[in-house]
Amino acid sequence: MLGTKVLIGVLSVAGLLAAQPKTQTNSIGMEFVLAPAGSFTMGKFAPTCAPVGYQDNVTEAQRAECLKMAAAAARPGFRATVPRAFYIGKFEVTQEQYRKVMGTNPSYFTQDKVGEPTDQYPVDSIAWKDAQAFIQKLNAMERTKVYRLPTEVEWEYAARAGTEDEFQGAKRQEVAWYQNNSKFATHPTGKLKPNAWGIYDMLGNVWEWVQDWYDEQVQPRGPKGPANGTVHVLRGGAFNSHEKNIRVSVHAGGPGSVINTGFRVVRDIK
Amino acid sequence: MKNTVFFCTFACLCLTPLCAQTGGIPEGYTPIFNGKDIKGWHVSRTNHHGTTMSARVENGILAIEQNPIGEGGILLTDKRYKDFELYLENKPDWGCDGGIFLRSNEEGNAYQITIDYLIRNTVGSLITEGIPNMSGTGPRRPPDWQKIWKRDEWNSFRVRMTGEAPHITAWMNDQPIIDFTDGQNHALGGVRDGMIALQLHFTNDTTPRNIPHGTHRFRNIAIKELN
Numbered sequence: 001m002l003g004t005k006v007l008i009g010v011l012s013v014a015g016l017l018a019a020q021p022k023t024q025t026n027s028i029g030m031e032f033v034l035a036p037a038g039s040f041t042m043g044k045f046a047p048t049c050a051p052v053g054y055q056d057n058v059t060e061a062q063r064a065e066c067l068k069m070a071a072a073a074a075r076p077g078f079r080a081t082v083p084r085a086f087y088i089g090k091f092e093v094t095q096e097q098y099r100k101v102m103g104t105n106p107s108y109f110t111q112d113k114v115g116e117p118t119d120q121y122p123v124d125s126i127a128w129k130d131a132q133a134f135i136q137k138l139n140a141m142e143r144t145k146v147y148r149l150p151t152e153v154e155w156e157y158a159a160r161a162g163t164e165d166e167f168q169g170a171k172r173q174e175v176a177w178y179q180n181n182s183k184f185a186t187h188p189t190g191k192l193k194p195n196a197w198g199i200y201d202m203l204g205n206v207w208e209w210v211q212d213w214y215d216e217q218v219q220p221r222g223p224k225g226p227a228n229g230t231v232h233v234l235r236g237g238a239f240n241s242h243e244k245n246i247r248v249s250v251h252a253g254g255p256g257s258v259i260n261t262g263f264r265v266v267r268d269i270k
Numbered sequence: 271m272k273n274t275v276f277f278c279t280f281a282c283l284c285l286t287p288l289c290a291q292t293g294g295i296p297e298g299y300t301p302i303f304n305g306k307d308i309k310g311w312h313v314s315r316t317n318h319h320g321t322t323m324s325a326r327v328e329n330g331i332l333a334i335e336q337n338p339i340g341e342g343g344i345l346l347t348d349k350r351y352k353d354f355e356l357y358l359e360n361k362p363d364w365g366c367d368g369g370i371f372l373r374s375n376e377e378g379n380a381y382q383i384t385i386d387y388l389i390r391n392t393v394g395s396l397i398t399e400g401i402p403n404m405s406g407t408g409p410r411r412p413p414d415w416q417k418i419w420k421r422d423e424w425n426s427f428r429v430r431m432t433g434e435a436p437h438i439t440a441w442m443n444d445q446p447i448i449d450f451t452d453g454q455n456h457a458l459g460g461v462r463d464g465m466i467a468l469q470l471h472f473t474n475d476t477t478p479r480n481i482p483h484g485t486h487r488f489r490n491i492a493i494k495e496l497n
Binding site: 045047048049050051054055056057058062065066069070072073108179184207214216217218231234238240241242243244245251252253254255256257258259260 | 318322341377400475476477482483
């Protein structure tokens with residue numbers, strides 16, 4: 001009997017998901033992409049050491065010590081699970097969308113700075129509490145509770161889109177606006193290549209706030225962030241970031257440099 | 271020629287009491303490092319060199335070191351400064367890339383005076399880090415930094431930064447090394463102020479810019495605000 005109930009339950013969930021469209025658009029024109037349930041390896045850390053004599057700067061003793069320290073610091077990571085499918089913003093929240101909800105646009109990169117209308121540019125200069133205020137108001141506008149920030153696990157899961165490497169299986173400049181190609185400004189959302197699930201600008205353009213508190217660690221130690229903290233986690237790097245910050249695993253924290261912080265929204269399936 | 275005039279001028283000025291002073295904070299400066307802890311400073315959580323570096327204080331000396339290996343970072347003042355003169359003393363381990371960031375943002379986009387204390391590199395060179403290249407005029411590095419540098423000893427830096435398009439003048443061990451005016455303000459977002467930061471470079475298998483346990487030490491960090 002119990003087995004039958006479980007089976008029916010599983011089939012119901014499967015049926016619900018099968019019925020979910022791959023994309024959705026909400027009342028303010030915000031597009032969402034379906035992220036299926038699944039899991040991935042998160043939190044891996046593996047320092048590397050240069051060979052002896054590299055750039056005339058590594059002795060045998062230094063390399064041996066580096067390898068010893070790297071082995072001690074390495075972390076295998078952990079399996080992070082996303083138990084339920086969810087929708088995530090196809091793009092970073094734009095200045096137009098922010099204005100529609102909040103009535104204001106705090107962005108630095110407006111027409112007087114970039115020489116063209118910036119409605120489709122990501123909203124910037126956003127503090128974590130600004131993102132929360134936006135979400136609260138968006139929920140109220142649609143009389144729902146489905147909107148929220150992604151958790152850090154959800155963000156990295158959606159950024160990876162099933163890929164194992166650090167760059168969504170592409171070259172950085174194909175998917176991200178960063179120090180090497182941005183001319184030190186944000187760009188309209190969705191102009192570069194999306195990842196395998198059709199999500200744009202997960203790397204570069206603006207740093208994105210997630211729900212979790214920051215833990216002052218080089219990589220997260222587990223799938224749940226700390227219960228409290230002083231700042232929240234930032235992900236993805238921005239238009240001004242060095243290429244080293246343009247990786248799906250980079251685990252950073254606030255406050256950021258103000259003109260380079262934005263966010264994207266998750267929509268729960270109820 | 272221009273450089274010759276510049277360095278001769280400053281060689282003469284160095285006969286003044288201020289230039290002659292070594293090993294201590296010059297008069298008129300306010301300490302911004304208390305010699306006990308890093309109160310008033312914080313490690314950037316978005317800098318690409320790293321976000322978890324060790325910044326410990328012992329016997330009045332601030333020592334910054336990678337933690338874990340490979341992960342450097344920047345230690346920023348909590349306060350922002352506009353026009354200022356900065357004084358500090360530095361003693362790095364050989365093989366370590368560091369720097370002094372000027373008008374930095376939280377991520378470390380800044381003007382920088384290098385303390386790249388490793389082979390074929392320069393201590394005392396003015397460069398940009400994560401902002402557009404400079405376009406101005408004037409000496410940006412000492413002709414031969416090793417003639418001024420005191421190996422395995424404390425070395426002093428005095429840096430003056432003023433103006434919208436910044437005019438940066440610097441002395442290392444009281445010798446003039448930089449007198450450069452940028453063509454425009456290249457700070458990110460055109461900001462006129464920013465934080466001061468002490469940098470330690472990241473390392474990996476293709477970037478050996480530090481050594482295991484390599485440390486940059488600082489003391490007597492002080493500022494004179496000019497605005």
